[in-house]
Amino acid sequence: MDFENQRTAHANGLVQTSFGRASVTSTGKAGWGIPGRRMTLVEMTVAGGFGLLAVAVVATLVERARRRRHAVPAGHRPEIRLPFEAPFELYHNALSLCSMKTRLCLAELGIAYRSHPVDLIETGRYQNIRAAFLRVNPAGTVPVLVHEGHPVYESHEQIRYAARVAPAGAPSLIPDDPALRAEMERWIDRTSLTEDPLRHGDRSAGNAVPGLTVPLFATMIERIPSWRILEGLLFHFDKQRPLVFLALKLLGIRRIDRLGPATAAIARSRRQMAGHLDALEERLEESGGPWLLGAGYSLADVGWCVVLERLRQTDSLRSFLANGDRPRLEAYWARLRARPAYREAITGHSHPLIEYGLERIVAAKRADPRIRRCLEGDSEEHRSADRGVRSLEAGARP
Numbered sequence: 001m002d003f004e005n006q007r008t009a010h011a012n013g014l015v016q017t018s019f020g021r022a023s024v025t026s027t028g029k030a031g032w033g034i035p036g037r038r039m040t041l042v043e044m045t046v047a048g049g050f051g052l053l054a055v056a057v058v059a060t061l062v063e064r065a066r067r068r069r070h071a072v073p074a075g076h077r078p079e080i081r082l083p084f085e086a087p088f089e090l091y092h093n094a095l096s097l098c099s100m101k102t103r104l105c106l107a108e109l110g111i112a113y114r115s116h117p118v119d120l121i122e123t124g125r126y127q128n129i130r131a132a133f134l135r136v137n138p139a140g141t142v143p144v145l146v147h148e149g150h151p152v153y154e155s156h157e158q159i160r161y162a163a164r165v166a167p168a169g170a171p172s173l174i175p176d177d178p179a180l181r182a183e184m185e186r187w188i189d190r191t192s193l194t195e196d197p198l199r200h201g202d203r204s205a206g207n208a209v210p211g212l213t214v215p216l217f218a219t220m221i222e223r224i225p226s227w228r229i230l231e232g233l234l235f236h237f238d239k240q241r242p243l244v245f246l247a248l249k250l251l252g253i254r255r256i257d258r259l260g261p262a263t264a265a266i267a268r269s270r271r272q273m274a275g276h277l278d279a280l281e282e283r284l285e286e287s288g289g290p291w292l293l294g295a296g297y298s299l300a301d302v303g304w305c306v307v308l309e310r311l312r313q314t315d316s317l318r319s320f321l322a323n324g325d326r327p328r329l330e331a332y333w334a335r336l337r338a339r340p341a342y343r344e345a346i347t348g349h350s351h352p353l354i355e356y357g358l359e360r361i362v363a364a365k366r367a368d369p370r371i372r373r374c375l376e377g378d379s380e381e382h383r384s385a386d387r388g389v390r391s392l393e394a395g396a397r398p
């Protein structure tokens, strides 16, 4: 029912209207709510369509209001109380880089926690933007560590916090020496994902990770029905993310080179990551290993382990290690993977779509040199990648 039409009907002397009933006058003039004739099937369909549309619009607006998000300050928030059953609880996702980091840290510290897996679209659905999760983290991101009912936001803060409050007997992941502690802090920052990855991949390896994950997103999303992305288009706070997933879903890994912004992001992130890995190689030489700070494993190694794991999951590590260019990094990666915490926190939480996605990336690169160039660059450096890293891959299999 349209207010303007009602007014016109009155002005024409065609009398009274009735909400919910449409009719046509005996003079044959059409008018909503004017008695005289029943609606035709077409009119009923149109009216029904508009009715449904109105209901859908209202429902969407109500749902958007329920899902309102806002940024949260990083760190421990003692003033917030969430329901809890165990001293430590973790809301996390199998693929998420930041979730892997906090899981790994908790495993290294031997801290048991109640696990709350939260899906992101790449692992199945947009659980992170639903009202229930937004009550845990109004920012809509994982991971969230909850200690005695109080949340700790942002993974780099979670690992610092967990290392500080770990029960007696847990290994210390923070060195006593102030100089080493400062060094560790620098590396935590350099592996954190804290800024816009499209603009600041040069500042940290963590920021360079999402660009390099694009091919994995493209293959994992193959298995997710398109209508699930719709939820993101309607309710995600950053519309760019579901739009990227939709584009990747439509094009697929085999045509990823046609998606200009994605290929540009991959190339840029690859260059940036190469710079961070060179810095890591230098640091390992300086410290003398086996760990970033020397003899003691620390939070800095936790940060690097998950970045390197993501490079494994996207099949990009082989190109970074081609030609034996970064021998210390290669040995360091082998040591990181040999730790029981890696098995517990990473392999033990793998998702079938991650290994599926990795296989599809490898197959797409083998099948089409254009895709290989798009994902790995066009340089000589990758020639011997398969040869150079085959031994590494064999070692990576748990």
Ligand SMILES: N[C@@H](CCC(=O)N[C@@H](CS)C(=O)NCC(=O)O)C(=O)O
Binding pocket: 096, 097, 098, 099, 120, 121, 128, 140, 141, 142, 143, 153, 154, 155, 156, 193, 194, 241
């Ligand atoms: N700086 C945050 C970043 C958190 C973040 O962006 N998490 C990603 C997964 S790694 C996420 O939840 N994304 C939600 C989405 O893509 O919809 C942290 O370190 O915890």
